[in-house]
Amino acid sequence: MVYLLLYRILDFLFQGLYLCLIVRVLLSWIPHDRYHPLISFLYDVTDPILKPLQNIIPSWKLGIDLSPILAFFAIGIVRDLIFTLLF
Numbered sequence: 001m002v003y004l005l006l007y008r009i010l011d012f013l014f015q016g017l018y019l020c021l022i023v024r025v026l027l028s029w030i031p032h033d034r035y036h037p038l039i040s041f042l043y044d045v046t047d048p049i050l051k052p053l054q055n056i057i058p059s060w061k062l063g064i065d066l067s068p069i070l071a072f073f074a075i076g077i078v079r080d081l082i083f084t085l086l087f
Contacts, residue, residue: 007087014079018072020045025068049075 024046032039053067053074 021068
């Protein structure tokens, strides 16, 4: 019972993180106010994941930011690893 609850909570958190990344990518295509409270929260959640990846592969070299794609892969690997170890 406890394992099922923990599984659902972790799964919910990972799905929320995926959703935040998708919204962040979509926002990058339209003009927006970076300092709006909701958008600022979105940046606060996703920046710790995206910034290190942006330092590894700078977008100015390629002309496109690949960090969200790498973040999706990295989050998926971490999720699978955590779920494999715990469940």
